[in-house]
Amino acid sequence: MLRDLPEHQNTERPPHGAAPSLHVQLNDIHKQFGRFTALAGIHLDIRQGEFVSLLGPSGCGKTTLLRILAGLEHADRGQIMLHQRDITRLPPAERDYGIVFQSYALFPNLTVAANIAYGLKGRREDRQRRVDELLDLIGLAGIASKYPAQLSGGQQQRVALARALATSPSLLLLDEPLSALDAQVREHLRHEIKQLQRKLGVTTIMVTHDQEEALTMADRVVVMNHGVIEQIGSPETIYRKPATRFVADFVGQCNWLSGTVLSPGYFRLGNAAIAAHSLAHHPTGRQVEVFLRPEDVILHPRWEAGPNMALGELKQLELLGSQYRMTLQVADWGGITLQADLNHHQLASLNFRDGQRIPVQLPANCLQCFSTEHSE
Numbered sequence: 001m002l003r004d005l006p007e008h009q010n011t012e013r014p015p016h017g018a019a020p021s022l023h024v025q026l027n028d029i030h031k032q033f034g035r036f037t038a039l040a041g042i043h044l045d046i047r048q049g050e051f052v053s054l055l056g057p058s059g060c061g062k063t064t065l066l067r068i069l070a071g072l073e074h075a076d077r078g079q080i081m082l083h084q085r086d087i088t089r090l091p092p093a094e095r096d097y098g099i100v101f102q103s104y105a106l107f108p109n110l111t112v113a114a115n116i117a118y119g120l121k122g123r124r125e126d127r128q129r130r131v132d133e134l135l136d137l138i139g140l141a142g143i144a145s146k147y148p149a150q151l152s153g154g155q156q157q158r159v160a161l162a163r164a165l166a167t168s169p170s171l172l173l174l175d176e177p178l179s180a181l182d183a184q185v186r187e188h189l190r191h192e193i194k195q196l197q198r199k200l201g202v203t204t205i206m207v208t209h210d211q212e213e214a215l216t217m218a219d220r221v222v223v224m225n226h227g228v229i230e231q232i233g234s235p236e237t238i239y240r241k242p243a244t245r246f247v248a249d250f251v252g253q254c255n256w257l258s259g260t261v262l263s264p265g266y267f268r269l270g271n272a273a274i275a276a277h278s279l280a281h282h283p284t285g286r287q288v289e290v291f292l293r294p295e296d297v298i299l300h301p302r303w304e305a306g307p308n309m310a311l312g313e314l315k316q317l318e319l320l321g322s323q324y325r326m327t328l329q330v331a332d333w334g335g336i337t338l339q340a341d342l343n344h345h346q347l348a349s350l351n352f353r354d355g356q357r358i359p360v361q362l363p364a365n366c367l368q369c370f371s372t373e374h375s376e
Ligand code: ATP
Pocket: 033, 038, 056, 057, 058, 059, 060, 061, 062, 063, 064, 065, 209
């Protein structure tokens, strides 16, 4: 069970240094669809003003969890608390949230203004003022009388966001809000939504299968797999200190090195003894899987004696946009294939030629371990 909250990063704290209060508590949520277990005992606490992302592959249960929180689906077991109030059995309309779906879900026959005002009550002038405020907030003043079909995808999603925020809900639920948009618009809207969320301080829960989206937008990321939570942590912890092999693989690229512990702090890889700080307390003889991110592999311009060094044969060089990914085969390490990421400047300064053997180093402090004989 992972429910501690050590890494809250929201800067908007209440006065006098008091910790933000708990806003949402999900206690032991279970959901079956026939014989299929969609959620198997989810525990999650979310603080006031926090931006939390539910991240995981298709079918892991993240949308089901969001829908249960919204009251659009019922849990078979478990409890949902909002500000210490049990809302498990309340209908959606009494749960005080705004929601944005992947497909824009605007009413096509209503203008932008009417779409935004849809859930608003009160006098006409007040509703009008609120719509103007919201259009301003999302940077779309001047389009009030347009219809959804006259807007781009990004604009429609902004309007959907304005509609979700119209009644000033305390909770904002986002279900893959950017996945229908093209890459450039998506990146732009990511920043806009994040800024808006900070400005309003509205507690936000976003479902996504896009790790980059989760890492760039959320204060905390909840990684899910097969209906359970694998890890909860800040984006940095999730990326740099994954708790399980699944998280390491799902969030970013990994080099996996299988070997046997030789002595505390060392494992055998091919003919070499490789130092790895994470193995300091592993018993000799244990089978381990050690992982290293491609950007942590060090490439040297010329050979020099050093720990965890070998020569790698350059097999492939791939341009990924802002950086290159190099594939190397290392004979001394049992012929393993390693991927190393480097930027344009590093590549130029190393001056590699085709077929050249390149000195490779594995930093002992970046090699992380998941034992193959017991879970960490
Ligand atoms: P995706 O990103 O593909 O939507 P997800 O992680 O959000 O994935 P869910 O939509 O929560 O996944 O679905 C979890 C599992 O439950 C899936 O295998 C899905 O097929 C199943 N499921 C969801 N809703 C129902 C339903 N109403 N009836 C039967 N099975 C369902």
